[in-house]
Amino acid sequence: MLDEMQLGRSKTAARRRPARKILVPALSCDPGEPLIPLAHSLSEGRQVLVLGIVPVEANHSLSEAAAQTQELRTKLRQSVADLGGRLWPKIVASHHPEYEITAFIAEQNIDLMVLPWLNRPSIYKSMVEAVLERAACNVVVLQGSPPKPKGDVLIVLRPGPDSELALRLGLNLTRSGDHTITTLRPTGMADVELDENATLGLEQVLQHLPQVQDAVLLADDPSQAILEQAEHFDLVIVGASDHSNDSGVTIDQITQRLLDDSPCPVMITRAQTQPALAPRSDLTGLEAISILVDKWFAENTFRASEFDELQRLLERKKSLGVTISLALPALNEEETVGNVIETIQRALMTEVPLLDEIVLIDSNSVDHTREIARNLGIPVYIHQEILPQYGPRKGKGEALWKSLYVTQGDIVLWIDTDIVNIHPRFVYGLIGPLLHRPSLMFIKGFYLRPIRVGKTIQAGGGGRVTELTARPLLNLFYPALSGLIQPLSGEYGGRRLALEQVPFSSGYGVEIGLLIDILERFGLDAIGQVDLIRRVHHNQPLAALSMMAFAVIQTVIRKLDHRYGLQLLRDVNRAMKLIRHEDKRFFLKVEELAERQRPPMSSLTEYQARFKRNF
The missing domain is CATH 3.40.50.620 (HUPs)
Known part of the structure; x- marks a missing residue:
């Protein structure tokens, strides 16, 4: 039912917003071929439409253009298809072709127009100038030969x-x-x-x-x-x-x-x-950042289905000689952790050995989470007991940071253990881009987020902290990261050589903190995102989301302090008053939510000794 609802919305959106196109006016006064190859090289996959234009001087009758119109139609029918364009059936003859072109742009949802620059009759020059001034689309005018492939x-x-x-x-x-x-x-x-x-x-x-x-x-x-x-x-x-x-x-x-x-x-x-x-x-100049983000989005966004041929992925892994670890952070996840482990273990260790190890990093669960994992044969760690000399801390980020110490892989991945609809793509979708793109240091998953509320599933829910806190903050202070669809998703990973060089926030700020630090240390092109299709999980209460947002905001302030040499975080209140309602009365509960940070793992002497490397 959910898929049908989504499909219906998709069809409606398609009717309301037709695909963008590129227009190449083909002019009777231009002896060369239409600029279709240039349009394709600029198109980013958009359809290229060719509109035949016969400009007619004002002191001549339009009927005099009949022969030119026929000649142009014949020429275009022979050439446009071979060049990969689509010829508009009607050839336009006009005293004011700029009006015909601007109307066509609006009717056909044209995004970009490509024109030749000809030192030809004055009507053509005035037409180009008018189009440049009035066209409701981007315009390219080429003087000289089209660019060669190199x-x-x-x-x-x-x-x-x-x-x-x-x-x-x-x-x-x-x-x-x-x-x-x-x-x-x-x-x-x-x-x-x-x-x-x-x-x-x-x-x-x-x-x-x-x-x-x-x-x-x-x-x-x-x-x-x-x-x-x-x-x-x-x-x-x-x-x-x-x-x-x-x-x-x-x-x-x-x-x-x-x-x-x-x-x-x-x-x-x-x-x-x-x-x-x-x-x-x-x-x-401020809008120019969209150029970078658009380029990144087009080149660094993947689909899990690109990598579903697991044997090929395994061959790629073997050819690179890399090892891959999956660390599963958990806190009281006895309902789902067993299915998560069994599904990934069977598909990606037994059937196709893409993973070299799976470990559970537990945060002192009080249910049967650890027992279930041990019975399935995977190593289990309590994060408060790892590197105890640095003191125990609560928080997911603490578990992820310490997982670097107990895993061995050249690539380290994390997925949450509360996923109801677990599928191997949640892991191989992260592996694929890192194996096929050497420049990628960090990969984030994104997905449709229907949420389970009781026994029903609500489409389109979830992601509230992302949309109301994380993405606005990124757009304000780190606009290069504004193309991340779900910056707070729990499915992500990267190369150990990168992860060990950046600090980790100890709590809920870990996801946004890692993105910012990877960006600043390795650049935007080192980050990718992959569509994992759909993820079902249990909805969290609003109070928990409020605390998560509180941690995210603190983390961003910390990064801004570091970037600009400020001390804002030192002066802000890091205790949160949560509003509670019981027995027909309201009261306040104070939670200490100081979002602390661990240093890069590579700075620890214990880590250096374990991996026998000097940093």
């Missing part, structure tokens, strides 16, 4: 959405071909102190793109300096204008100079015009 690309970055689009599309080219990217940020000698708001977003993006070479260009004549640099590249990508001056110019001086004199092809980008919500100078 080459050196120079992206000129200036404040404003046009340059943000230039960077985004330049990165798309690298995914579809073998291109090297260099970014150049020009400024006049009189403007050496770059505006902080204008550069903040781009700085955040570029520091997470080590494959991009970045430079700031200081010159009395930036246009001439860019032209000199262009001699060393196969393509220049530049925003149509610098929006930081709010001049309203469609193509500014630097871009026009490149169009006139560039020694190599030039690709102009014009971002879709949005209603101004605030002065542009307040927003300039």
